[in-house]
Amino acid sequence: MDFTYDDEQQALREAVRGLLTKQYGDYEVRRRTTATEPGFDEDLWRRLAEMGVLGLPFAESDGGVGAGPVEIGIVCRELGRVLAPEPYLTGVVLAGGLVSAAGSPEQRAEVLGAVAAGERVLAVAHDEPEGPRWTTAAPGTTATQEGDRWLLTGTKDPVLHGARADQVVVTATLPDGGTGLFLVGANSDGDAPDRTGYATYDGGRAARIVLDGTPAVPLGDPTTDRSGTLATMLDLTRVMAANQALGVMQAQLAATTSYLTSRKQFGVTLNHFQALTFRAADMYVSLELTHSIVDWATMTIATGDRDALADAAARCALQTSRASRHIGQEAIQLHGGIAMTAEYSVGTATAHLTVLDHLFGDGDHHLRALAEGVTDHDTLEALG
Amino acid sequence: MQLELSPEDAAFREEMRTFFTTEFPQEIRDTVLEGRHLTRDQIVESQRVLNKAGLAVPHWPQEWGGRGWTDLQRHLWHEEMQRAGVPVPLAFNASMIGPVLAQFGTQEQKERFLPATANLDIWWSQGFSEPDAGSDLASLRTTAVRDGDDWVVNGQKTWTTLGQHGDWIFTLVRTDPEVKKQAGISMLLIDMTLPGVEVRPIELIDGGHEVNEVWFTDVRVPGDLLVGEVNGGWTIAKFLLGNERVGVAPVGITKRALATLKDNAGDRLDDPLVRARVVELENQLLALELTALRVVAHSAGGEPHPASSVLKLTGTELQQAVSELAVDLAGPASIASGADEDSPLPGWARRSAPTYLNLRKASIYGGSNEIQRQIIARSILGL
Numbered sequence: 001m002d003f004t005y006d007d008e009q010q011a012l013r014e015a016v017r018g019l020l021t022k023q024y025g026d027y028e029v030r031r032r033t034t035a036t037e038p039g040f041d042e043d044l045w046r047r048l049a050e051m052g053v054l055g056l057p058f059a060e061s062d063g064g065v066g067a068g069p070v071e072i073g074i075v076c077r078e079l080g081r082v083l084a085p086e087p088y089l090t091g092v093v094l095a096g097g098l099v100s101a102a103g104s105p106e107q108r109a110e111v112l113g114a115v116a117a118g119e120r121v122l123a124v125a126h127d128e129p130e131g132p133r134w135t136t137a138a139p140g141t142t143a144t145q146e147g148d149r150w151l152l153t154g155t156k157d158p159v160l161h162g163a164r165a166d167q168v169v170v171t172a173t174l175p176d177g178g179t180g181l182f183l184v185g186a187n188s189d190g191d192a193p194d195r196t197g198y199a200t201y202d203g204g205r206a207a208r209i210v211l212d213g214t215p216a217v218p219l220g221d222p223t224t225d226r227s228g229t230l231a232t233m234l235d236l237t238r239v240m241a242a243n244q245a246l247g248v249m250q251a252q253l254a255a256t257t258s259y260l261t262s263r264k265q266f267g268v269t270l271n272h273f274q275a276l277t278f279r280a281a282d283m284y285v286s287l288e289l290t291h292s293i294v295d296w297a298t299m300t301i302a303t304g305d306r307d308a309l310a311d312a313a314a315r316c317a318l319q320t321s322r323a324s325r326h327i328g329q330e331a332i333q334l335h336g337g338i339a340m341t342a343e344y345s346v347g348t349a350t351a352h353l354t355v356l357d358h359l360f361g362d363g364d365h366h367l368r369a370l371a372e373g374v375t376d377h378d379t380l381e382a383l384g
Numbered sequence: 385m386q387l388e389l390s391p392e393d394a395a396f397r398e399e400m401r402t403f404f405t406t407e408f409p410q411e412i413r414d415t416v417l418e419g420r421h422l423t424r425d426q427i428v429e430s431q432r433v434l435n436k437a438g439l440a441v442p443h444w445p446q447e448w449g450g451r452g453w454t455d456l457q458r459h460l461w462h463e464e465m466q467r468a469g470v471p472v473p474l475a476f477n478a479s480m481i482g483p484v485l486a487q488f489g490t491q492e493q494k495e496r497f498l499p500a501t502a503n504l505d506i507w508w509s510q511g512f513s514e515p516d517a518g519s520d521l522a523s524l525r526t527t528a529v530r531d532g533d534d535w536v537v538n539g540q541k542t543w544t545t546l547g548q549h550g551d552w553i554f555t556l557v558r559t560d561p562e563v564k565k566q567a568g569i570s571m572l573l574i575d576m577t578l579p580g581v582e583v584r585p586i587e588l589i590d591g592g593h594e595v596n597e598v599w600f601t602d603v604r605v606p607g608d609l610l611v612g613e614v615n616g617g618w619t620i621a622k623f624l625l626g627n628e629r630v631g632v633a634p635v636g637i638t639k640r641a642l643a644t645l646k647d648n649a650g651d652r653l654d655d656p657l658v659r660a661r662v663v664e665l666e667n668q669l670l671a672l673e674l675t676a677l678r679v680v681a682h683s684a685g686g687e688p689h690p691a692s693s694v695l696k697l698t699g700t701e702l703q704q705a706v707s708e709l710a711v712d713l714a715g716p717a718s719i720a721s722g723a724d725e726d727s728p729l730p731g732w733a734r735r736s737a738p739t740y741l742n743l744r745k746a747s748i749y750g751g752s753n754e755i756q757r758q759i760i761a762r763s764i765l766g767l
Contacts, residue, residue, distance in 0.1 A: 001393070001456065002386040003678045009385075070385045257765045277761035284760050285698060288691040292674035293667075299387040318663075319671050370667070371659040378643040380666050382673045383389060 024082035034203030038164035049118025063113030069301035080247025095122035123165035125156035134361035143172035162207030163197025178225025182216035202351035235313035321363030404468035466636025488612035509550030547596035569617035590738035633699025700746035
């Protein structure tokens with residue numbers, strides 16, 4: 001049992017932190033970047049590709065690096081620390097992960113090679129305006145077969161980075177039921193879908209994608225229900241979103257303690273007021289408990305046990321949801337008015353935590369799922 | 385990063401589990417698992433069984449019965465005991481005065497006290513808190529004045545847990561009233577059968593007799609019972625209160641309490657609100673246990689991992705929350721605390737409210753949770 005990074009992992013963290021701090025260490029740069037399209041920095045994206053970061057999750061035979069979940073988690077944490085708006089979580093971890101898990105060998109090599117090289121940006125179109133949320137179902141989008149061709153119909157919204165993406169992984173209900181995975185976009189034959197991009201409240205980007213008999217290419221065998229694959233990739237991405245949120249919360253606590261020791265009122269710095277320092281102490285408690293469970297869930301991915309991952313992802317997401325609201329809200333309150341302004345990072349960090357909280361299931365969603373199985377065990381065993 | 389225990393540590397855990405569940409007296413385990421009170425004899429027997437097996441004081445120096453285990457192994461030992469319903473060794477002996485004497489005692493003190501302390505032949509009490517010295521311990525006023533070779537002690541200690549069973553008491557006393565308050569304190573070992581020592585019970589809100597006042601009136605204590613340097617007591621007190629990394633958070637005992645609660649809850653677990661409360665508690669306990677593992681796996685040298693400070697704070701809050709849920713699940717039966725054993729109401733339900741009230745102590749003792757927040761704010765966050 002070991003909760004520390006090895007030398008290579010530390011080197012990766014230092015390299016990624018160095019690059020990202022140089023880029024976004026000054027929050028004003030992040031603000032400028034998100035003020036213009038496509039909402040992230042294409043040059044930084046290429047440099048991340050050169051560093052090997054964009055190919056980390058993918059097999060070497062598919063043009064990737066073949067790294068493990070700990071390495072991917074390191075990258076997500078560092079992205080979170082500086083609120084980097086780059087489409088790593090949904091574009092690389094989830095979209096790339098789905099291609100990796102469901103694509104044919106040719107598709108994997110072609111698509112993932114381009115993603116790893118920074119030449120192609122992916123998005124995942126799964127959420128729909130109606131129907132259940134945060135499940136593997138896609139009831140509002142149907143896939144139909146017409147000769148050799150597959151056509152998709154339905155509306156997906158919000159699709160993170162859906163307007164900029166070169167290619168979109170779309171979920172759709174298969175003719176015989178179940179959820180299929182399809183590629184739509186630049187390399188699909190025929191018409192592209194109707195895409196309407198917009199900004200999200202944390203400076204990110206999303207889009208509404210309307211598919212109307214839009215040609216699509218199935219990932220791998222088109223008749224296979226991909227619900228299980230989708231569920232596992234969503235679980236993995238939940239853990240990576242928690243890693244990203246952890247990075248955000250670490251930065252928020254650091255900003256808060258720094259502010260409390262520098263800002264003066266009533267002639268003294270704010271850390272003279274116990275009403276404030278105790279609340280900062282409680283933020284630390286939330287942060288450390290979350291850190292432990294995020295590390296644990298990240299390591300659980302590596303076991304390859306899908307059921308264990310599903311459980312760990314839900315538990316990790318529940319704790320992260322609770323903590324990100326606590327820390328996000330308190331960071332603003334302890335700063336006071338300055339954190340309400342767009343020119344200061346803390347308020348945007350809370351906005352970003354709120355996005356992460358609602359991407360793949362909030363705390364109550366996971367609580368509900370875990371409550372189903374509460375009588376399946378006497379105690380939870382952290383060490384198995 | 386690796387989740388699994390090493391084969392050695394996994395084998396170690398199995399060895400502990402086997403001993404605690406097959407070789408330890410079942411009757412004592414049942415008493416603990418059913419939430420009933422242990423008698424003094426049961427506590428003594430329990431520690432002697434552990435001591436005979438080399439499991440009472442594994443963290444002491446090896447020449448005095450220690451085992452040279454890693455922090456992780458000690459954590460596994462501690463968790464497996466709690467999981468099996470084995471009472472942990474008496475804290476006053478095993479965790480407090482034992483390590484202090486091993487570190488600061490004279491050779492004579494070590495030989496005289498350590499074997500008897502490990503075997504609970506001497507039951508130690510703790511004489512730190514006073515009516516006007518709680519969280520601000522250094523303002524204590526019990527005095528010890530030199531008279532020939534002896535010290536003459538006068539004053540009052542309070543909150544002395546299980547002092548009614550005590551043979552000896554380790555005390556902090558003021559030996560120099562003229563200097564800065566921390567610099568005038570010494571540690572003195574006092575035989576509780578000496579003339580002038582009086583133990584008076586304090587009745588608590590759960591109706592039980594767990595703590596006491598201990599009064600000292602002209603008690604003559606031989607000079608060789610002072611530990612360490614004269615006026616060096618504050619250093620010893622800080623060592624005693626601050627050197628623990630293992631067992632800081634009541635993880636195992638609270639996990640077991642929650643599992644028992646689920647067992648007892650029956651149909652009430654069909655209520656989605658109850659299920660939600662259980663899930664929240666289980667999840668927070670999981671995060672706490674993982675944090676405890678991070679701390680024991682990665683405390684380097686003498687310094688505990690910074691996250692250790694969250695353990696006491698969160699652990700006691702969760703322990704209290706589980707006891708609160710028990711009262712809610714018991715419902716009206718929780719009121720029947722005074723009913724006899726012929727009561728048709730289940731024992732766990734009748735005991736739930738006194739337990740809930742009793743556990744309010746957990747966030748007060750051992751450095752109140754406000755003191756813990758102060759430590760986090762100052763030492764870790766630099767505020």
